[in-house]
Amino acid sequence: MLRIALVEDTLSEAQYAIHAINRFCEQENIHERFGELAIERFEYAQKFLDASRSQDFDLIIMDIDMPYGQDSINGMNAAAQFREQSDSHADIPILFTTKVSQLAAQGYQVNAIGYVVKPYDYATFAMFMKRAIANIDFNLRGITLTVATRDGVSFVPSSDIIFIQVRDHLIDVHLRDGQLLTTWGKLRTFCEQLKDSYFVQCNRDSLVNMRYVAGFNDSELFIRLPQDAFYKTTDEVQEKNASENDIMSFKVSRRKKSEVYDALFAVKSRR
Template sequence: MTIRIALVEDDEDDADTLSSFISKFFNSDHSKFSIIRFNNGDDFLEKYSAQINLIFMDIEMPGTNGMASAQKLRKIAPETPLIFSTRLSQFASIGYNVDALGYLLKPLNYHAFVIPMRKAVKHIASRSTVTLTLCTNGRDEFVSSARIKFVEVRGHILYYHIDDEKWKIWGSLKSASEQLYDAGFILCNRYCLVNPQWIDSINGNTLTIGSDTVTISRNKKKKLLKTLLQYHES
């Protein structure tokens, strides 16, 4: 999924520094993140969208300061990850009143940035689910992607491994991949999509998901391992 990041910062140099840190964290892969910049808290609150996954908020800003903006934010978005930045260390303790994941003390430092950033990405990944409507046994069922371990295709039939069951659904793996893209599912071969949170181990060209084993094709392995490493490092 692409993580949508709001950067609320009135200082251009600090905004540029945070943008460079974010780019470095994701290895400059812009398919994994996008940044929306705001100059102050009032502008951010006016244009806030539920599509935003992560917020960096400066505390000392003209108009409505970062702390007051965060208090207003929590009334409409109680769980969106929030990281403060400030030149004043005494603001750190009150940041937890609005459930901030952490704070960055200016001048900004990349190594200090990485710690709350990893926490934020992990938080986002744990909540990055989509809901699918699957027709099984003649009726539509709503299924959270978090319950799906992997999806395999045989002919024109998809087999969704959900909890301890296997659901048989007519469809294509391409359509399933598009539906599960934002949930972070990984294509491990031309016939199978896997949910990284269910992968127990990888041994050679085989991965284990509970009592099931799935083959990793040679041309998919490098990308799969990279994606899986980023998933666990976050």
Template sequence: MLKICVLEDEAAQMERMKAYLQKFQSEHADFEYVLDAYKNAFDLLEHYKRDVDLLFLDIRVPDMSGMEVAHRIREADQNVMIIFVTNLTQYAIEGYSVNAFDYILKPLAYNSFSSKLERALRMLSYRSSDITLDLRTRDGGRRVSADSITYIEISNHDIIVHVGAEQIRQWGTLSKLEAQLREAHFVRCSSSYLVNLKYVHKVRGDQLLVGGDTLSISRPRRKEFLNALAQYKGGSH
């Protein structure tokens, strides 16, 4: 079940969005969703929970710009997929600052809306992972979901698996884990780090923010890493 959230202050546009979602559902038997709809930004931010899969943001609402809303959402939720709804194409470029997936031009047309939604659903499916790792630590065995790992590093012949604020150490090689986690969207940013693309918040120069940590991107790995990140995020960098 997909959770969709919409911020749109124009009643006619909101009704059109709802109608398009219902039409899309009638054409795709496996598409199931719940919808939260908001007319103003403050209500959305007050009630927002980090369980939204897809967020449609109107760029222009009276109480706050959609871009500012997106920045505030990103402070709490790095995973939600954001699609801007706008009549100005210039905002498509600004959208990369908040890892926006795409934008839809007003007035909404069903063909454009449905094609963007199909692409978003493919990417959401692409992101999902049920891969687990059986880690062998000094204290015994531990099973960890790949989805919960922010990144993995090698230090003094130890593998350090970062799961939130926790660090799990085990013996092994980064290459072996890289092969196991390739389908879970882990990519090396250097010879020392294997990164879960889900948790990449920002790339700036030769550094990236992963979870709450800053890692370096090596020059030989830079192009491959950024290409993988762009494909995962659904845009280009």
């Protein structure tokens, strides 16, 4: 099922958006890929936030210019609160609609995939919907790993893993909440398990989640770390507190360079 939250206070504009969504899904055979389409309209941003605490959505289409009436919250503030509600909301695509294009620039603060200016044409809307579907595909391709440690067994969604490294014949699995799981085995086992989940091995000792790659140069990848987490890698002698410096570098071996950068461009072009 493809679950879409449409946060729009104006009935006529909500009806137009629903028509455009249905048209896109029919043209792109979305039903064959995701099954049933469920669109839920929310007239007020606060109603959406309340619902999102107990309901899961794959895509949010949000009007920025929500009225400051019943709940005194606009679409931009609602999107920020949605992101903060849960770690699982971090990767849900948000598409803004607005009559004032200047407001849309703030959308990048909440990692929106883009915005359309009302009244928008179908071609523009469809372009952003394709980007949204690519993001949803990206999120769905995650798997759950079973990681055995000295303290027991943990079931870890691949989307929660930032990077995995070899250390003194052990395997360190670094999670986005700063938690470190240390297990045993071989890095190539994790490489095989995660090969279809947008991970790439950049050197002999490191496997990184490409969704956290913030940039690169000729010899390094740069990973953006969540704030207020604590990390230590074999690439760097000192430990890092992400609240002090939220970028961590990983060396890219010459042998892996072409494979790494080709994979990275392929992934980022979907976003």
